[in-house]
Amino acid sequence: MASSISVDSSPHATAVDLRSDTVTRPTEAMYERMRTAPLGDDGLEGDPTVRELEATTAAMLGKDAGLFVPTCTMANLLAILAQVQRTEQILLEAQAHMVTTERGAATFTGAFLLGITGCRGAMDLNRLEDALRPSASPLRTAMIALETSHNAAGGAVPPVSHMAAVAEMARSRGILVHLDGARLFNAATYLGLAPAKLAVHAGTVSLCLSKGLSAPVGAVLTGPDAVIANARRIRKMIGGTQRQLGIMAAAGLEAVTVMGARLVDDHASARQLSDGLNALHPSISASVPQTNIVQVDLSRTGRGSELWVTDLEAAGVRVRPLGETRLRLVTHRHIGPAEIDKTVAFFGSCLNCVN
Numbered sequence: 001m002a003s004s005i006s007v008d009s010s011p012h013a014t015a016v017d018l019r020s021d022t023v024t025r026p027t028e029a030m031y032e033r034m035r036t037a038p039l040g041d042d043g044l045e046g047d048p049t050v051r052e053l054e055a056t057t058a059a060m061l062g063k064d065a066g067l068f069v070p071t072c073t074m075a076n077l078l079a080i081l082a083q084v085q086r087t088e089q090i091l092l093e094a095q096a097h098m099v100t101t102e103r104g105a106a107t108f109t110g111a112f113l114l115g116i117t118g119c120r121g122a123m124d125l126n127r128l129e130d131a132l133r134p135s136a137s138p139l140r141t142a143m144i145a146l147e148t149s150h151n152a153a154g155g156a157v158p159p160v161s162h163m164a165a166v167a168e169m170a171r172s173r174g175i176l177v178h179l180d181g182a183r184l185f186n187a188a189t190y191l192g193l194a195p196a197k198l199a200v201h202a203g204t205v206s207l208c209l210s211k212g213l214s215a216p217v218g219a220v221l222t223g224p225d226a227v228i229a230n231a232r233r234i235r236k237m238i239g240g241t242q243r244q245l246g247i248m249a250a251a252g253l254e255a256v257t258v259m260g261a262r263l264v265d266d267h268a269s270a271r272q273l274s275d276g277l278n279a280l281h282p283s284i285s286a287s288v289p290q291t292n293i294v295q296v297d298l299s300r301t302g303r304g305s306e307l308w309v310t311d312l313e314a315a316g317v318r319v320r321p322l323g324e325t326r327l328r329l330v331t332h333r334h335i336g337p338a339e340i341d342k343t344v345a346f347f348g349s350c351l352n353c354v355n
């Protein structure tokens with residue numbers, strides 16, 4: 001008999017949920033740590049488990065200090081608020097999450113975001129160079145933001161040499177670098193490098209704990225002591241200081257210290273999914289993933305993405321549309337070989353659906 005709270009399985013026991021890696025549930029070990037975590041008040045004397053998560057994450061990323069925040073969106077917002085002045089400019093890849101999904105932050109930060117056209121998540125360095133010319137804009141560029149793995153580029157991982165080149169272009173001009181590392185551990189896994197080897201190319205780095213790392217909520221912003229102290233002050237201003245937050249930090253500790261090691265499985269699942277879909281029929285074209293995101297182009301099936309989403313949902317496979325003719329599928333801890341087989345099979349049977 002299943003208990004009323006299924007602690008270690010996906011929410012819909014029979015559904016294959018490929019909408020996002022954010023659907024991952026906490027592990028048993030996370031629940032255990034949450035139950036036994038030493039607690040304090042994060043707005044008063046501080047919470048010991050939060051402090052441990054912040055210090056552990058900072059150390060793993062080679063930074064002085066960390067700040068636990070509710071979301072990676074808030075981590076990116078605070079990186080700007082703590083370091084960029086109103087009327088200053090931030091350069092970043094045109095499809096970066098900080099542009100596509102988070103650009104509303106500009107209404108609080110007063111900083112102008114300028115997207116630089118890129119390829120597979122990496123900015124075109126010539127265009128970046130052009131945008132950095134003093135004559136290019138009366139706005140002072142204060143920050144360049146990188147993203148890895150790159151969400152909109154299908155989980156692509158820009159080469160380390162690209163990150164290093166951007167860091168050098170910024171350093172030589174006295175410009176800050178922020179890394180939106182929501183899925184930094186996926187990128188590090190793909191490259192076979194420690195996360196710190198990527199984080200070294202940025203001053204501040206955000207890391208999301210609630211995606212493939214499976215924590216229920218949370219992100220950590222890491223960086224220099226003075227910047228994190230400033231971000232901590234601003235976090236309080238925007239209502240991001242929470243109280244017995246150690247309960248959530250306990251799950252986060254398990255996420256950063258244990259869960260990175262299994263992301264390689266998610267990448268293998270994504271590859272298996274991509275291979276399976278590409279073998280189905282010439283009208284279905286799946287991207288070849290570097291990490292855990294597969295984009296599926298269905299334009300030649302004669303059916304739009306919304307129709308595919310509806311039909312797959314009816315068959316017990318949950319996916320999200322990416323524009324009119326593409327889908328976005330994300331693998332994670334609850335997706336194994338059986339779920340991949342089921343998904344590929346349903347794509348095959350939906351190919352024959354009547355419109």
Ligand SMILES: *Cc1c(COP(=O)(O)O)cnc(C)c1O
Pocket residue numbers: 070071072073074097098147149150151180182183208210218219
């Ligand atoms: C998901 C994501 C975020 C935002 O994370 P939340 O915790 O959902 O706010 C930021 N950047 C990238 C690249 C992401 O994929």
